[in-house]
Amino acid sequence: MNAITKLEMKKNLQDRGLIFWTLILPIVFTVLFIAVFTSGTGETESRQVVLSIVPGYTIMFVFFIMISMTESFIKDGNTGMVARVASTPSQPYLFLLGKWLPYMYIVMMQIVILLLFGKVVYDIPLEQPVYLLILSVFLTFMVTGLGLALAVAVKTNNMGIALTQVIALGGAVLGGLWMPVDMMPDILQTISALLPQYWAHQAFQDAMAGTIGYADLLQTSLILLGFGLAGFILALLCYPNFLKRAKG
Template sequence: MFAIIGFELKKSLQDRGLLFWTLILPIIFTVIFISIFTSGLSGSDRQQVIVSIVSGYTIMFVFFIMISMADSFIKDQNIGMVTRIESTPLPSLFYLLGKWISYMYIVIIQILILTTFGKVIYDIPLTQPLYLIILFIFLTVMVTGLGLALSLLVKSINMGIALTQVVALGGAVLSGLWIPIDIMPAFFQKISNFLPQYWAHQAFQDAMSGTLQVADLFKTLFVLIGFSLLGFIVALFAYPNFLRRSKG
């Protein structure tokens, strides 16, 4: 399992596309949208908008790790790697965990860099750092857990890219990552309560501002871990079909 983790991390560091999706593009979007939406604002209003954008775009872009995860699994499938691993004493569960954990490292680094960027450039408040660290970890597990499920279900990288965009962009719109949830239609506000992006975004903003209550923190963590378990369970059930589609 540790060999798989090390191999995936080494391979990911050489992937320029991953660098673009995880860091370059979110920073560009953050700078552009902060410039647009803070024009003419000052004081607490400006800071509130900046906190919403930094946290919102961080949450939105962590979902794009699903593209790299799907690409990695499909390549393993096409070159016969999955079949060869299956013929060794290594349990399938360790193979899945090795891939999952390697991408957890990448996402947590992504979140830390984007949050540091927001702090250094825009001086966003990090009033409840312990709560933020806990949220970072649970968000990472949740996103990569869903990515694990998606990677075993899709049959091509194009399908993986399409579904990732639906999850990332569609979830961002419905969860208020682009525009404040309060000004969205009531129907969309009800839908947002069933999406992990909404819960993560609200908790991130409150923890940054120092207003996140313990009860709300645990409620958010419960939602995130629930989606994490859902992704892992779906992946376990999807693995046999994934294995049958593998070459070799």
């Protein structure tokens, strides 16, 4: 597992496209949309927009790591690496963990950098940094867990990109990352409460403002943990079919 983790991390550090998806594009979108939505508004309204967009766009863009995860798994399947690993006594879950861990590191760094960008450029409050760190860990686990399931299940890169966009952008709209949930129709508010994006966004905003309580932190953490575990279990279930598609 350690060898797979090191190899995967090395490949990702050499991937300049990953820097674009994880840092450059989120920062550009954040600056652009804050400029658009704060134009002509008062200081109070502008502040509310900033406090919603910075964590909202951070949460939305961490989902794009699924594209890199999908590409990596498909490439390893086509080059014969998956078949070679399968021929060893190593258990499937160790291979999945070895591929999974580097993306956890990447997403965690992405969240920290984007929040620090918000702090430096827009002076967003970070009143409960420990709680924010805990939420970041569980958000990382959730996103990469779902990404692991997607990477094992899809058959082509194009399918992975398409489903990632549906999950990231669809979840952003329904989860209240683009507009306040209370402005949505009742049916969409109900759907929103079923999405991890909604819970992560609300918790991040409260932790930034210093108003999140221990019970709310625990509830959100368990929800994110549940989605991440569901992704890992699904990846294990889909792994035999993934192995059949891999070239020997």
